[in-house]
Amino acid sequence: MNKSIFIFCLFFYSKILFSQNEVYNYARKIVDTMASESMHGRGYVNSGDKIAANYIKTEFEKFGLKTFNNNYYQHFNFDINTFPNTPYLSTDYISINWFPAENYLVSATSPPIKKLKNLEIVWCDSTTICSENNFKHFQKQKFKNKWIIIDKKGIVDKEILKTLEYIKTNPYKAHGIGVIQENKLTWTCSQNVSSFPTIELLVNDSTRKLIDKTKKCYVAYQAESKFIPNYQSQNVIGYVQGSIYPDSFFVFSAHYDHLGQMGENIYFPGANDNASGCAMLLNLAKYYSKPENKPKYSILFIAFGAEEVGLVGSKYFTENPLVPLNKIKFVLNMDIMGTGEEGITVVNGSIFKNEFDKLKQINTDNNYIKEIKIRGKAANSDHYYFSEKGVKAFFIYTMGGIKAYHDIYDKAETLPLNEFENLFKLITKFSESLQN
Ligand SMILES: [Zn+2]
Known part of the structure; x- marks a missing residue:
């Protein structure tokens, strides 16, 4: 093929290719x-x-x-x-480095929280919620200056909502709530601010097994939201x-x-x-x-x-x-x-x-x-x-x-x-x- 014909064909072909892919490109x-x-x-x-x-x-x-x-x-x-400032979270119940949006989320409704340290963790899991006696014991606790972590495994959503409601209206207010998720983190937007910081924690099954819930553990947390x-x-x-x-x-x-x-x-x-x-x-x-x-x-x-x-x-x-x-x-x-x-x-x-x-x-x-x-x-x-x-x-x-x-x-x-x-x-x- 003569060189100019070749160039012409190439040009023509690329034109066809372009129009076919124009929408995609x-x-x-x-x-x-x-x-x-x-x-x-x-x-x-x-x-x-x-x-x-x-x-x-x-x-x-x-x-x-x-x-x-x-x-x-x-x-x-x-x-x-909104959340213009990078949040911070550390816990000592397990050696995990917490990275925002990667393995934990600050809930969209969270109020501005400045440097909270040494908040004792109160665990709430299926053994707490699914037994009446255990739940009564849980309710008797004073949550002031504590951070409640709900481990969702084995608990139906309805029970979780009921528990969250109870925690939020308890007069001995906890400082915040963490909810352990297994599968994925899904964020959202909010027009409202809650009086209560909530975070979601992504913890897989094998990591969960390493948590010793009988040990005294603490949370440090900061999330300066801006309404x-x-x-x-x-x-x-x-x-x-x-x-x-x-x-x-x-x-x-x-x-x-x-x-x-x-x-x-x-x-x-x-x-x-x-x-x-x-x-x-x-x-x-x-x-x-x-x-x-x-x-x-x-x-x-x-x-x-x-x-x-x-x-x-x-x-x-x-x-x-x-x-x-x-x-x-x-x-x-x-x-x-x-x-x-x-x-x-x-x-x-x-x-x-x-x-x-x-x-x-x-x-x-x-x-x-x-x-x-x-x-x-x-x-x-x-x-x-x-x-x-x-x-x-x-x-x-x-x-x-x-x-x-x-x-x-x-x-x-x-x-x-x-x-x-x-x-x-x-x-x-x-x-x-x-x-x-
Ligand atoms: Zn959409």
């Missing part, structure tokens, strides 16, 4: 960026939420999405408990005008916030939850903003804030909608889009059965995803307040693959995005079928 870039340290876990320490919102806004601008009131942001406020009342965050909203029905709206949504930081150096990347959903949202915005893909309905692209805090951003939007809610024909909310080995689940699928059947038919005809599971109503993501207000809404999440969730292991490096392009095709075909 762009998704990869978004997940890598949004789950990186520079976004601080997209929470409320170091303004992670604002950095993430600005990133999405910049992408919206690139695609030329239209704004409402000349602004991509819709602001709202809420209270939030911020009335924090201002934002939804990021843009739209593409419809070619035939500009006053009818189709909504794509995904929350961009995550859990933020626990101390100065530890952040929760939230690659699957929900940088992956943002990657789908931005891919859709990029696609529908091209003149050749102009939709029939107007399409709203909403990156919701403060989902992890309790669906705060989406609730605010449904109470202060930028278009009349009765003009919204359908909402497709995407949260956790990074795997898919076992297919996807559609929340509200059994409520909007016609639309679910349509989605399923498109998938069967084109063989995109292994399985589409149906689910009923659930208040587990940003679709919720829409369907509560009578707007048809689905929430789609992927299943299978990596199990990291609300922990420091939900990272970009290990997120496969293996069904991402198929999902993109399924979603665009579905949205187009609803606009006919």
Whole structure:
């Protein structure tokens, strides 16, 4: 082959390859960026939420999405408990080095605690809780200046809640509670502060066997949380005008916030939850903003804030909608889009059965995803307040693959995005079928 023909072929081939992988490549870039340290876990320490919102806004601008009131942001406020300072924990009942978010978690509701030392441990395990006599003995103790550790092994959740309630309302207040978990640590966000510090401790079975609960043992602890009342965050909203029905709206949504930081150096990347959903949202915005893909309905692209805090951003939007809610024909909310080995689940699928059947038919005809599971109503993501207000809404999440969730292991490096392009095709075909 002549050299110039070879170069031409190479160029042509790489062009084809690029267009095939364009959706994936762009998704990869978004997940890598949004789950990186520079976004601080997209929470409320170091303004992670604002950095993430600005990133999405910049992408919206690139695609030329239209704004409402000349602004991509819709602001709202809420209270939030944050952890800007690195917590500290040491115990002498076993020689474990405690690392925040790795083998222990400060509960999201924890009040600020400065340097507590020499707090005696009171054990509470299945032998305490499952025998009436033992529990009576436990109740007679004075907990003042003590730290109670509940070992969950062999105790049902209902009993644990009852015990926690008892401990918290006991007049001889303990200084704090530790709860031993076996499997994994799962963090969260809180708008409230408890009067009581609670920590979760990850201890496996073989380590647990080494604990001598008869020995007098102590805890030292520090976690300076910072409660911020009335924090201002934002939804990021843009739209593409419809070619035939500009006053009818189709909504794509995904929350961009995550859990933020626990101390100065530890952040929760939230690659699957929900940088992956943002990657789908931005891919859709990029696609529908091209003149050749102009939709029939107007399409709203909403990156919701403060989902992890309790669906705060989406609730605010449904109470202060930028278009009349009765003009919204359908909402497709995407949260956790990074795997898919076992297919996807559609929340509200059994409520909007016609639309679910349509989605399923498109998938069967084109063989995109292994399985589409149906689910009923659930208040587990940003679709919720829409369907509560009578707007048809689905929430789609992927299943299978990596199990990291609300922990420091939900990272970009290990997120496969293996069904991402198929999902993109399924979603665009579905949205187009609803606009006919
Ligand atoms: Zn989420």
